[in-house]
Amino acid sequence: MTKDVVALTQRMPDPWTMLAGLLSGGPDKLVDTAGEGAVVRLCDDEGRPLVSVEAPLLVQVPGEAERLLGATPPPLPYWWTEARATTGVEHAEQLAGTFAARLAALADGTAWPPEAAQSLAVVKTDGVSVASTPATAQPAVDVLTDKVAVVIQDRQVIAMTAWLSDAFRTAAGAELGLQIVTPPGTTLSPAVRDSLSNWPSRWVVRDEQDGYYDGLTGAVLRWQDGMFAPVTAPDATTDDPRTPVAAAYQHFADTGERQLAITFRTVHPADERLVLGGALESLWRELTGEAPAGWGTAEPANLPWSPRQMTDLAYERAPEPTWFVVVGNPDRPGLATVRVSRTKAGVEEHVTLAFGYGADEEPPLEALPRAAELLATRHRLQSMLAQLRKARRDLAVPPCFEGPGVPLAFVLGAEEVHQMPDDRARHTPLPQPPVPLGPKSRPALYYPLPGDPSDLSGWQDFEVLMRHLKGDRTGSTSC
Template sequence: MTKDVIALTPRMPDAWSVLAGLLSGGPDKLVRTAGEDAVVQLCDEEGRPLVSVEAPLLVQVAGEAERLLGAAAPPVPFWWTEARATTGVAEAERLAGTFAARLVSLGGGSAWPPEAARSLGVVPSDGVGVAPVPAAAQPAVDVLTDKVAVVIQDRPVVAMTAWLADAFRAAGEGGLGLQIVSPAGTTLSPAVRSALSAWPSRWVVQDERDGYYDGLSGAVLAWREGMFFPVAADDSTDEEPRARVAATYQEGVGDGGERQLAVTFRTVHPADDRLVLGGALEAVWRELTGEAPAGWGTAEPANLPWSLRRLTDVAHERAPEPTWLVVVGSPERPGLATVRVSRTKAGVEEEVTLAFGYGPDEEPPLDAVPRAAEVLATRHHLRSMLVQLRKARRDLAVPPRFEGPGVPLAFVLGAEEVRAMPGDRARNTPLDRAPVPLGPKTRPALYYPLPGDPSDLSGWQDFERLVRHLKGD
């Protein structure tokens, strides 16, 4: 049974309905709050949590329930209320389901998964044991060792929820990796994929043939010395270590005609009280899709309608600490971006990773890429930009299967970076095609076109030659 149960209701669960849901565990269960009162926990007699319920989230962005749960939701706006049961306690999982069922019975809407929220009856839970502290102290963590925190996610899409973001943060502060365990068939949100890049964090996929494997690399895994670790291939040696690759992972090789256009860029703005953030991302989004982003949030689901002012206010309130954001497009044009806003010596920096998905009968707007680059270079203090085209899913979900790498379509160097280079190094490169100047002739940015053929990885050789040349190597 799933550890997470989610109620999707058209009306906000009020205090009485939440209390009614919590009391489904019986009057002997204790209620307490955590996370600055953002999480309500139903505990046993010793104060250990059985079920943790996050504060209801008002979702005002269409398509998020469908994207992350594959579930139909009430029309926007609707309320998203998550309950997470303590791992390995069947009664706790039933309590979470009963809680969601009571919310839906009182407020309308639906619950995910449907089979977890069918009963309104009281769940007997006398003498139930729960996970020991400190694992139970962090609702998102199921197993805690001296090397990693392990999270079990039985959801269609492992998303960067507020709970998972807290788990990443807590693991990082404790010097631990985070390992996410999911069943076969689950996918990752791109927002989570980038957070798993640091060893020993990894995505652990359950598999009938090989037990477990890394969903991003395919390496077969085994639990050893307090963490999931790659299993060596039969021909692996100490001089040339090599992990065994899961057969299931390799079966994903193929080309269904779907593509992704991926854009990463960095801007640095002068620190000013009048600064409005998010404008660079909106400009690129409009150039490539003809519309603005649909919504954004500080976690998934993205719950707020797109607003530059509100986004700026959130980043300003969190300064000087960095702010991480997720931005999504409309269901008709899949798009997702992550944004990191941070204060540096140079000013206020925005790091953006953006991708759009296209089906076999859709053409990525490659002719709009130079226009998007020029807008960034002339209006939004662009420092650098890389555009890639890759064979990958239209819905942007990351499957636990092999997907070929992207190939570079273009690289852009901002005007300040061009100006800082000695002589004509930025203009005279070893590439066959000369860079295209963008913006004023006296202070241009430079656009370096690259092959961009997803079937030919040699474009990375050109990109490497370019970067080495620009660095003066």
């Protein structure tokens, strides 16, 4: 298993400090660089990597170390430096831990996890064995086949780190799935869950009783034909093949915690006056009373909230798409992912957002129509779907069943309403008529739905609405 260690320090590790940490393995270890200098690697005398170290990241956003590591960081701002030990190398985990411990000691900080970074002694690594060349070519990948790249991680929260984000991009570019293997008890960041939707990518959880299972669906898995895939067995009553669900996945306790989840799309003209992130900030302020706390291109989100900086970065990367993660203050858990892409219609923002609420907290459902009107009148909203679901307040995704969300409302943007023929958008089969938003001459439409977390019939109403809007009485639906 590959091990990650993190040093959280008050001072930036300078080159001499980094070198002192890297040479924890003794004088027989050599330093190399990869990723245009963004990754420093500790190698053996044949040039094979033992430990890979990401460039230090200055974190200026509160709550990220607590959310992703369960650790207490130095005062803001602080430096976050990750080291990853290569799979299959004897003593590599100890070597990475020693590096982090020395870095923390020299740059005034702490190392995580504490048990992996206790010793400052030189690690003897004579006679090491290393992982195969294809796996070590990409620091985050542990096993590579012709179907999937497999990442084995043992962290409290699997976050969309720069390493993991790079692994997703590399796998997609090679037309491979990405499968993340974790021990039981690990959770995912929502940013990672949302990136595992394409087959054969999946979250693989080790389990004493069933071996392995999919942390998002519960399907029992086995390694077969070069990847983790569901086990099939004949049904006792019909003899038809079925996939068993792991017992551990079925352990569900209703704590009363809930999440308000919103997805929306906006389309902007591609001109130099465009500033991205305004729709997300407006929605965030309407629902929480404050702006997002920070953003980044990976987790931890390290930069204070700045739509202008986000826009500048997306502009630099255009016409390639840009992905962002946005977080809120710790007292109101909130996380969004934003994908910005250039299309024929203009510049599109696709946003997935969730806020967490405890059993004694009420989600601000009454604010949804106002928030939707802001997006429709000021930010060129194309469509929006709001859901309420029984799920954890801290937004972490556990490897067990959580009830599906139920739709609260669907919103169709003014341009989409205008282009729909025969006044179809205004007259629907739903029991409640849509609520117009914005100017009477060219409104957006807000379609209220039941939104009861204990009643999934709202999805039937949503399906009826989608089919009606598409003019398709038999087709499937999506948003």
